[in-house]
Amino acid sequence: MPLSTSGPYSTPLLGYASQPSSNETPPFNAQETYVDITCEGTAVVPSIDAKIEKGFFWSNDRVWTCYRRNYFAVNVSFSLSPWIANGRLYLNRNSNKGPEQIQAMAVSLSAAVDGATGKQIELIQHTPKRDKGPQLPMKKEHLQPTPPGKSHNDHTYGLNTFHSTTQIAAPQLPLQNEGDQSNQYSPTTHSSSTYQHAFERIQFKSATANNGKRRAQQQYYHLIVELWANVQNPRDSEPTWVKIATRSSHHVVVRGRSPSHYSNEGPHNAGTSRGGSGSGLGGPGHPGLGSNGPTYGGGYRNGMSGSGGATMGGGMYRGNTYSLDPSPVGSHSVSSSSSLSGGPVEGLIDNHHMVDEEDNKPIDGYDGYQYFPAPIFEGIQSKMDAPALPPLPERSIKQEYPGTGALASGWQIGGCGSRFQGMESSRGYYPDMVAHY
DNA sequence: TGCGACACATATCT
DNA sequence: CAGATATGTGTCGC
Numbered sequence: 001m002p003l004s005t006s007g008p009y010s011t012p013l014l015g016y017a018s019q020p021s022s023n024e025t026p027p028f029n030a031q032e033t034y035v036d037i038t039c040e041g042t043a044v045v046p047s048i049d050a051k052i053e054k055g056f057f058w059s060n061d062r063v064w065t066c067y068r069r070n071y072f073a074v075n076v077s078f079s080l081s082p083w084i085a086n087g088r089l090y091l092n093r094n095s096n097k098g099p100e101q102i103q104a105m106a107v108s109l110s111a112a113v114d115g116a117t118g119k120q121i122e123l124i125q126h127t128p129k130r131d132k133g134p135q136l137p138m139k140k141e142h143l144q145p146t147p148p149g150k151s152h153n154d155h156t157y158g159l160n161t162f163h164s165t166t167q168i169a170a171p172q173l174p175l176q177n178e179g180d181q182s183n184q185y186s187p188t189t190h191s192s193s194t195y196q197h198a199f200e201r202i203q204f205k206s207a208t209a210n211n212g213k214r215r216a217q218q219q220y221y222h223l224i225v226e227l228w229a230n231v232q233n234p235r236d237s238e239p240t241w242v243k244i245a246t247r248s249s250h251h252v253v254v255r256g257r258s259p260s261h262y263s264n265e266g267p268h269n270a271g272t273s274r275g276g277s278g279s280g281l282g283g284p285g286h287p288g289l290g291s292n293g294p295t296y297g298g299g300y301r302n303g304m305s306g307s308g309g310a311t312m313g314g315g316m317y318r319g320n321t322y323s324l325d326p327s328p329v330g331s332h333s334v335s336s337s338s339s340l341s342g343g344p345v346e347g348l349i350d351n352h353h354m355v356d357e358e359d360n361k362p363i364d365g366y367d368g369y370q371y372f373p374a375p376i377f378e379g380i381q382s383k384m385d386a387p388a389l390p391p392l393p394e395r396s397i398k399q400e401y402p403g404t405g406a407l408a409s410g411w412q413i414g415g416c417g418s419r420f421q422g423m424e425s426s427r428g429y430y431p432d433m434v435a436h437y
Numbered sequence: 438t439g440c441g442a443c444a445c446a447t448a449t450c451t
Numbered sequence: 452c453a454g455a456t457a458t459g460t461g462t463c464g465c
Contacts, residue, residue, distance in 0.1 A: 256439045258460055
């Protein structure tokens with residue numbers, strides 16, 4: 001069923017790309033590569049690595065969901081393999097033209113309905129000012145390939161020792177640092193030379209149709225990470241961007257209305273959350289959710305609302321459900337989820353319907369999500385009683401990256417955004433992270 | 438049903 | 452601790 005394995009190159013994916021242990025955010029499908037790249041005579045395969053950082057939660061319908069009005073963020077990076085230091089990269093588009101030297105590379109984000117066949121969906125980025133500020137369309141962001149070292153190579157260590165202080169020489173990308181970066185104000189986190197780009201404060205311009213819990217045909221969106229190469233002729237003033245490859249996420253649902261309309265589910269915010277719930281009503285808000293917290297699902301008014309006002313305590317109600325925690329699956333059974341993520345799922349958009357038909361009928365694979373072995377949490381959440389999500393996974397992720405040298409730096413830089421790092425770390429307190437890993 | 442704008446609430450930062 | 456900042460979300464009107 002999984003039909004689309006997409007591209008000819010279903011790359012082996014980078015090890016780290018698919019986080020084994022934790023996906024608390026929608027996974028990505030296999031990459032699709034459109035053109036061949038060569039470097040000094042050797043074929044080079046680009047591998048896109050993307051991760052949705054926040055904004056999505058696993059709904060009761062077993063679908064990755066987010067609210068149109070909430071922000072989500074995506075981290076993108078890519079690598080080339082083999083890695084040829086200082087080599088020139090060429091793109092072999094049409095047979096008729098000879099190879100064209102790649103002057104620069106960039107990544108961008110887009111979205112579409114029902115996969116490839118669907119219409120493109122606009123994504124917008126807000127500035128911290130939100131409504132008051134301008135909304136910018138997504139644009140290409142120059143990005144350098146991630147050097148080896150953190151990738152799947154186990155030799156990481158070895159390499160590091162070797163390489164002198166600086167980073168490993170990258171392939172030649174003459175215009176990589178040209179113009180563009182002049183952007184005065186990019187809502188996205190960019191650092192001049194990084195191997196990773198964080199698209200932040202992104203929102204879908206519109207919600208998926210038929211979000212209501214009706215069984216009508218629910219529409220799905222896919223986030224698509226695109227990798228581009230600029231092959232502009234030196235004498236051209238305008239860059240010539242060629243799409244090299246893309247990697248789409250699993251299908252997701254974008255809700256247009258307030259969370260209160262979905263009282264049952266809670267966004268558990270994955271990674272972050274600060275905000276509160278609004279509250280003006282008597283309601284309870286769900287405090288951030290529990291992801292970490294104590295109240296896990298708390299609030300979501302399930303009915304109780306009312307009167308008392310306060311409330312929050314109420315919460316109990318089964319909250320578990322949200323399982324977002326991927327860890328179980330990923331970490332254990334499939335240790336490297338690469339397969340998982342690469343996976344299966346996509347392509348079947350059609351099949352989804354089947355799933356819809358019955359709530360109870362989960363997709364086999366997913367079923368796992370629902371029932372995870374407690375052990376995992378136990379360890380973790382010793383402090384909380386609620387059975388709920390173990391935020392851990394998040395942490396683990398972070399840990400992983402840092403571990404790998406180069407990447408680490410990338411993350412740090414990304415941190416410029418500061419907020420994010422901060423929040424995650426501070427907010428999610430997972431003392432011992434990665435324990436299970 | 439979904440959207441946009443406004444307003445309020447709250448977490449976190451400074 | 453207070454103000455600023457950032458973000459979530461309730462509400463209203465279309």
